[in-house]
Amino acid sequence: MLPSTSNYLLKNGRVPASLLQMKSIAPPASTVTTTGTDSNFCLVDVEIAAGTIAQITTADTEHLFPIADIPIVDLCGGLILPCFVDMHAHLDKGHIWDRSPNPDGTFASAIETVRADAQKNWNAGDVYRRMEFGLKCSYARGTKAIRTHIDATGEQGTASLGVFEALQAEWGARVILQAVSLVSLDYFLTPAGEKLADRMAQVGGILGGVAYMNPDLDKQLDRVFALAAERNLNLDFHSDENGDPESTTLREIAKTAIRHKFSGQIICGHCCSLAVQPPDLVTETLELVKEANIGIVSLPMCNLYLQDRHTGRTPRWRGVTLLHELKAAGIPVAVASDNCRDPFYGFGDHDVLEVFNMAVRIAHLDMPYGDWLHTVTQTPAQLMGLPNSGKIAVGLPADLILFKARNFSELLSRNQGDRTVLRQGEKIDTTLPDYRELDDLLGI
Template identity: 40%
Template sequence: MTKPDITLPDTRAFVLRNARVPSVFLTDGVTAGATRDADGSPLLDIVVEDGRFTGLRPAGQGPSELPAFDLAGRQAWPRLVDVHAHLDKGHTVARTANPDGDFLGARAATTEDRLRYWDGEDIRRRLAFSLACAEAHGVGAIRTHLDSHEETAQRDQAATSWAVFREMRDAWAGRVTLQGVGLVAIEAYGDDYGRRLADIVAESGGLLGGGLRPTAILQGSALSEMNDLLDRLFGLARERDLDVDLHVDEIDDPVAASLDVIARATVRNGYEGRVTCGHCCSLALQPADQAAATIARVAKAGISIVTLPTVNMYLQDRQWERTPRWRGVAPVKELAAAGVPFAIAGDNCRDGFYAYGDHDMLDTFRAGVRILHLDHPLQQAPSHVGPIPAAIMGLEHTGQIREGGSADLILLPARSLNEVVARPHADRIVLRAGRRITTKVPRYEELTGEMSPW
C-alpha cells in the first residue's frame, strides 16, 4: 500500500475516508452502523472543516462534494497525552551521567547537574528541544513536574524554573498544551518555603506536588509526621484551589505504604477526585490483602494513578551484576478492576533517571502494552495514553476524535492495533487543526549549538 498524501495547505475542508479509529478514542453513538474489525475499531469517514472535526460517519457515508483522501483502513489516532514528564531534567545525560543507572545515582547526578547548569537559558533550550520532539511525534499535551527547590548560592531554582515554564507554555500554546507541577520532597511543606512554593505554583496555574519515598513502614511518630505534612499540603492546595500530583512509593519495599496514607488524607481533607499519584511501584509487591485494601481506599478517594513503565523498569530492582527480578510497575489491572483510572506516561527522558527516550508517547504506549500485558485483547489499551490522561489533566477534547474538536490526528501506516504495536512508525503523519505539521524531530546538535552535516 502507498502512504496517503494529505498535504493540501489550501484545502479548508476535506474528508479522510476509510479511517480505522480505535473505539476508545470516540464518544458514544458516533459509530452506529459502521463496520468494525476484530479489535472493535470502526471504519469511518472523518470530515474536517476549518481545522475542526465536523462529521464522523460510517465509511462511505461522508459528503461526496468535499475533496477526499482514502486511508484504506489505516489507523487514525488523536494526538496523545503525556501526563507525567520531567522536562526540566531532560537531555542532561550526556553531560552529567548516572554511573550505575540506579536511583541513588540518578538523584546525585540530577542534583549535580541542577546546581551547575540550570539557569534560565539552559532550561529554555532543553524544554524547546523536548517540545519539538513531542510535537513531531504527535504529543498534544504534557504535564511536567518541575524541581522546585529553595534558593541556593547558585540561583533561586523554583523562581527560575517556573518563569521559564510560563514563558514556554505561552509560546507553545496551540501546539503542545503544558501543565506544571511543583516537585519537592514532602518535607518542604513543613516550613514557610512550602507556602512560598504554593504561591508560585498558583500564580503559574500549576499543581502542588511532592515526593514520598518511605524506606520503612509508616507507623507511630513517622505516620503522624507524614499525616501532618499531607494535611499542610492539602491545606495550601485548598487555599489556592490547586489540584495535587504526587510521586509515591517509587521503591521495591513491600512494606512501603504511603499510597494508603495518601488515600486516607485525600478523604480526610475532602479532596476526592483531585489527586494524582505516580509510580506506586511497591504496591505490586505487597501482600494481596494489603494491596486490595489500599486499592479500595484509592478508589474511594477518586485518586488517579500514573504508571511509568519504561523508567520504572530501568530503575527498579537494579543491582550491579545482577539481572532484575521484577518489572517495577504498579498493578494497573487490579487498579482498573476496582474502578481506578490509570494512565501510561513517559516520565524522564535522557537524564540520570532514564538514559533513553524521545518524548514519543506512541513509543511509550507500545512499550507499556508489552510491559504491562495490556493485550489479549488490545481494545482498551490506547485509552491510557489518550482520553484517560486527558481527563486527568482536565482537557475536554484532547485525546479524542469528536465532532467540534480540533482536527488533531496521528495517521499511522498500520491497519490494526497489532500492527500499531509491532512497529515504531517513524513515517507517521501528524495533523494539527487539519494541517500537516512541519515540525521535525530536532537534531541532537541543537542542544549544544554545534553544526550538523546532516
C-alpha cells in the same frame, strides 16, 4: 498527500471504537473479539472543515455533503488516533545524559547526578533550551498536552518556573502545558513551602511533591492538602517509587484525602511497591484509592530501567504498578513518558506511542488490547481537566495522528516514523530537532 484546502475528507480510516464519541457508529460484529488480535475498530470517513471535525460516518455510507465538492484522502484502512496526552514528564531534567550520565543506573545515583548537574549547569538559558528541545520532539510526535514536574526548591525552582511560564506562553497554541512542583513533602512545612504553594497558584499549576515513608508523613500530607485546599489547587504526588513492600505512601495519601474530604483532583505516580505487597494490603489500598478518587499514572519505561537494579544481577520484576487490578477496581489509570535522556532514564524521545508500545509489552496490555489506548489519550486528558483532548468527535478540533498501520500488530511493530500529525486539520512538520542543537550545552 493531504490537500492544501481546509475542507477535505479522510476516507476509509480505522478509529478505535472506545475513542470515537459516537454511539451510532459501532465496529463490525466480526471484529469484536476477546483475543489479542484487532478488535473494536470502526471503519469511518471523517470530514475536516476549517480545522474542525465536521462529520463522521461509517465508511461508504451516504454523506450529508456532495463528496465531489471536496478533496478525498483515502487512508486505505490506516489508523486515526487523537493526539496524545503525556501527563507525567520531567522536561527540566531532560537531555543531560551526555554531560551527566548515571554511573551505575541506580535510583540513588540518578538523584545525586541530577543534583550535581543542576548546581553546576541549570541557569535559565540551559533549562529553557533543553525543555524547548523536549517540546519540539513531543509536538512532532503528535502530543497535544504535557504535564511536567519541575524541580521547585529555592532559587532553582524560581528560575525553572519562570522558564516554564515563558514556554507555556510561547507554545500554548501547539502544546498545552501544565506544571507540577517537585519537592520533598517536608518542604511544605517551611515558609518556603508556603511561598511555593502561592507560586503554583500564580502559574495555574498543580501542587506536588515526593512522598516517602518517614515519621512526619502524616503531618506533611496534612499540610500539603491544606495548602492545596486553601488555594484551590489539585495535587500530584510521586508515590512509592521503589520495590519495598513496606512503602505505603499511596495508602496514606488516600487516607489523608478522605480525612480532609478533598474535592480536587489527586494523581499519584509510580506506585511501584503496590506490585510487591501482600494481597490483603493491596485490596485495602485499592478500596481507599477508589474512595479518595485518585488517578494513577504508571511510568513503565523509567521504572523498568531503575527498579530492582543491582550490579551483576538480573532484575526480578518489571517495576510497574498493578495496572490491571487498578483498572478492574474502577480507578482511572494512565501511562506516561516520565524522564528522557537523563540519569533517571538514559533513553527516550518524547514519543508517547513508544510509551504505549512499551507498556503493552511490560504490563501485558494485550489479550485483549481492549481500551488500553485510553491510558495515553482520553484518561490522562480527563485527569488533566482537558475535555476536548484525547478523543475523536464531531465539533472537536481536528488534532489527529494518521498512521499507515491498520491494526495493533502493525502499529506496535514499527516506530511509525512516517506518521502524519494534524493540528486543527493541517499537517505539521514532523521533523525532529537535531541533537546537535544542544552540543554547546553538553560540551560535545
